[in-house]
Amino acid sequence: MSRILNAASMAAVGMTAASMLMLAEPGFASDLAESANLPAITLPSADAPVQEDKADPSTEAKPVDAPTDSQDESAVEPDVKPAPDADTLAELVAETARPADLDPELRCLAGAVYFEARGESLAGQLAVAHVVINRANSGRFPKSLCGVVHQPSQFSFVRGGKMPAVRNGAQWNNAVAIAQIARDGSWKNQAPGALFFHARYVSPGWRKTRVASIDNHIFYR
Numbered sequence: 001m002s003r004i005l006n007a008a009s010m011a012a013v014g015m016t017a018a019s020m021l022m023l024a025e026p027g028f029a030s031d032l033a034e035s036a037n038l039p040a041i042t043l044p045s046a047d048a049p050v051q052e053d054k055a056d057p058s059t060e061a062k063p064v065d066a067p068t069d070s071q072d073e074s075a076v077e078p079d080v081k082p083a084p085d086a087d088t089l090a091e092l093v094a095e096t097a098r099p100a101d102l103d104p105e106l107r108c109l110a111g112a113v114y115f116e117a118r119g120e121s122l123a124g125q126l127a128v129a130h131v132v133i134n135r136a137n138s139g140r141f142p143k144s145l146c147g148v149v150h151q152p153s154q155f156s157f158v159r160g161g162k163m164p165a166v167r168n169g170a171q172w173n174n175a176v177a178i179a180q181i182a183r184d185g186s187w188k189n190q191a192p193g194a195l196f197f198h199a200r201y202v203s204p205g206w207r208k209t210r211v212a213s214i215d216n217h218i219f220y221r
Helices: 002-024 089-095 104-117 122-138 145-149 170-184
Strands: 050-052 166-168 196-199 210-214 217-220
Touching: 089 122, 089 170, 104 122, 104 145, 104 166, 104 170, 122 145, 122 170, 122 196, 122 210, 122 217, 166 170
Parallel strands: 050 166
Antiparallel strands: 196 217, 210 217
């Protein structure tokens, strides 16, 4: 009888040990290769002079093609956060308070929205803001928003490494709000992963993946 009990005890111990091993076995997450970082760009001061708003033309400068890349890569965008008090993007823009002092990164992002898309819809402006953010997160462009905006030969409104003066009015306020919304990820972007865009009236012949067409702009990654 004692031999039977000892055998049963040994079997129970073996089953318990096997169960513990199964529970303790770690899972595995795949490693993502990091893209090579581009050299940092020394930027001029981001505090551009502000002028009073008068007649604001809808003309806009367009970005030129970025460095060529044979691979289509999706940029990392911020997770969309809920906006419980806004049913539309226009409401969210109206509810977004403009900070008393704009930090340099927000000013650069708002400047890109203002000069590239102030004549577009709010959804189009938001998509342009996300292109700048996507580039900063992609590993293929400068890491800062100001670095992306001031990168040579990318945005034609930047001349001599400097951003022109803006007119302090409704369109600038909208651009600042859109920049905040894009940076916070508080509204869904209609051109996810886009790294490039151009106006409809030009045809640069890019061999890139088309993501979306919003207003007068076509977006690619």
